[in-house]
Amino acid sequence: MACTATLDVSPPVHRWMDTALQRDAFKKTIPILAAKVSASKTGSLLKSDIMKKSLMNLPKVRSVLRDPHDDLERLVLLNVSEDDALSPEVRNFLQEQSATLVVHNLELTYDYWTADEILHSILPEELCKGSPSGFAITGHLAHMNLNKEYLPYKHIIGQIKNPMIKTVVNKLDSIDTKYRFFKMELLAGEPNYVVEHHESNCRFTFDFTHVYWNSRLHTEHDRLVQLFRPTDVIADVFAGVGPFAIPAAKKGCAVLANDLNPESARYLSQNIVDNKVTSLVRASCEDGRDFIKKVIGRARDHPFPTYTGPKLSKMQEKERRKLQLAESRPIAALGLVDLPTVENQSPRHTISHFVMNLPDSAIDFLDAFRGILSESEWDFGNYANMPMIHCHCFTRELHPDRAEADIIQRVESKLGHKLETEVTLHMVRSVAPNKDMYCISFRLPRDVAFAQ
Numbered sequence: 001m002a003c004t005a006t007l008d009v010s011p012p013v014h015r016w017m018d019t020a021l022q023r024d025a026f027k028k029t030i031p032i033l034a035a036k037v038s039a040s041k042t043g044s045l046l047k048s049d050i051m052k053k054s055l056m057n058l059p060k061v062r063s064v065l066r067d068p069h070d071d072l073e074r075l076v077l078l079n080v081s082e083d084d085a086l087s088p089e090v091r092n093f094l095q096e097q098s099a100t101l102v103v104h105n106l107e108l109t110y111d112y113w114t115a116d117e118i119l120h121s122i123l124p125e126e127l128c129k130g131s132p133s134g135f136a137i138t139g140h141l142a143h144m145n146l147n148k149e150y151l152p153y154k155h156i157i158g159q160i161k162n163p164m165i166k167t168v169v170n171k172l173d174s175i176d177t178k179y180r181f182f183k184m185e186l187l188a189g190e191p192n193y194v195v196e197h198h199e200s201n202c203r204f205t206f207d208f209t210h211v212y213w214n215s216r217l218h219t220e221h222d223r224l225v226q227l228f229r230p231t232d233v234i235a236d237v238f239a240g241v242g243p244f245a246i247p248a249a250k251k252g253c254a255v256l257a258n259d260l261n262p263e264s265a266r267y268l269s270q271n272i273v274d275n276k277v278t279s280l281v282r283a284s285c286e287d288g289r290d291f292i293k294k295v296i297g298r299a300r301d302h303p304f305p306t307y308t309g310p311k312l313s314k315m316q317e318k319e320r321r322k323l324q325l326a327e328s329r330p331i332a333a334l335g336l337v338d339l340p341t342v343e344n345q346s347p348r349h350t351i352s353h354f355v356m357n358l359p360d361s362a363i364d365f366l367d368a369f370r371g372i373l374s375e376s377e378w379d380f381g382n383y384a385n386m387p388m389i390h391c392h393c394f395t396r397e398l399h400p401d402r403a404e405a406d407i408i409q410r411v412e413s414k415l416g417h418k419l420e421t422e423v424t425l426h427m428v429r430s431v432a433p434n435k436d437m438y439c440i441s442f443r444l445p446r447d448v449a450f451a452q
């Protein structure tokens with residue numbers, strides 16, 4: 001709770017508020033002292049070491065005001081209400097500066113306090129300890145996960161919002177099993193769930209109630225996109241509305257982006273246009289398994305234009321590799337992930353990376369990679385280097401060694417092959433007390449890709 005030396009600047013307590021948030025009730029007037037000095041002296045007061053501990057220093061509150069009665073005078077606000085609270089040194093210093101002490105009424109209103117502070121003043125005391133802190137904000141929409149003990153207060157909690165937020169929703173426990181989007185209930189504001197969200201210099205539009213979006217994956221999106229070279233061709237099997245595909249294309253990559261949810265595919269197409277990457281991203285709407293089987297042929301038959309932007313310098317390559325090693329757990333027995341595969345192709349027709357972010361079941365799709373390449377001369381020649389696979393997954397093994405063993409075992413069993421070289425495991429986030437999300441990256445074994 002905000003507090004200065006002797007003043008209580010916490011919001012008024014209103015534990016009786018139940019359904020309607022009355023913002024006016026949060027007005028608070030605090031009489032404080034101000035040093036009235038000529039405008040030319042304000043600098044000496046503000047810079048003085050003696051005054052440091054006595055100056056008003058509150059967020060969103062201006063500490064120097066014009067004197068309403070005299071244009072040439074200023075009021076330097078102090079953090080006390082009684083002059084006894086000032087030390088003798090401070091009083092002497094103010095006298096030397098010909099400052100006089102006056103009472104100023106500091107007016108704080110609802111907007112002054114943070115959502116957390118307001119929550120603390122309205123929730124029953126026993127709920128204040130672990131009160132839901134803040135909101136996750138996406139575009140104009142704030143969403144929160146309220147535990148069951150907060151549910152009786154959900155409507156009032158929903159009303160605590162800042163002016164940028166037009167809609168507040170509570171994420172319900174149930175998640176759409178097929179397309180992974182959250183069911184949500186409106187707590188406050190307009191029932192408008194189509195948001196425009198900005199991330200990684202890209203603009204994403206989507207309907208929160210019909211597609212998957214998780215702002216917490218922002219760093220994971222960035223991490224993978226940074227691994228890609230601008231010359232790469234990426235196949236995004238579970239692309240959603242494009243949080244990997246669009247930023248990758250913005251750096252020059254060509255992307256085949258797929259999602260089975262027709263709504264995701266529709267917003268993905270809109271985002272491709274809005275972000276002006278139409279020549280670099282192709283959207284499709286089919287099952288991931290079919291997409292994996294067909295995508296090699298699509299890139300071969302309809303190549304992407306050659307990358308013409310600036311080349312990565314040796315230095316940038318080194319940095320990229322360092323970053324990859326720093327952020328992931330190289331699986332010692334298997335070696336490190338090497339730099340991705342294909343050098344400047346002209347035009348681009350060979351896939352360097354597959355992204356598979358469907359953590360619940362992406363591993364189950366890995367057998368679709370068996371036989372994606374044929375023994376044709378073209379495939380042999382162009383896939384001298386196998387693509388990298390970045391496959392997201394969950395594990396209930398919380399110890400890193402056991403998580404590694406569990407994930408590798410499931411991946412190898414689905415591929416029907418041992419993972420050979422260049423394997424790393426990256427812990428993305430903890431999604432529940434007993435469930436972690438990982439990304440395993442590995443180079444597709446040749447024998448799997450060329451399997452009969």
Ligand SMILES: C[S@@+](CC[C@H](N)C(=O)[O-])C[C@H]1O[C@@H](n2cnc3c(N)ncnc32)[C@H](O)[C@@H]1O
Pocket residue numbers: 178179180211212213214217237238239240241242243244258259260261264286287288289357358359
């Ligand atoms: C966890 S979301 C990830 C979306 C996006 N890549 C991201 O990082 O935010 C998984 C996506 O896979 C899509 N999906 C679910 N099952 C699928 C399937 N069988 N084939 C293709 N896409 C599928 C869902 O519609 C959803 O958009």
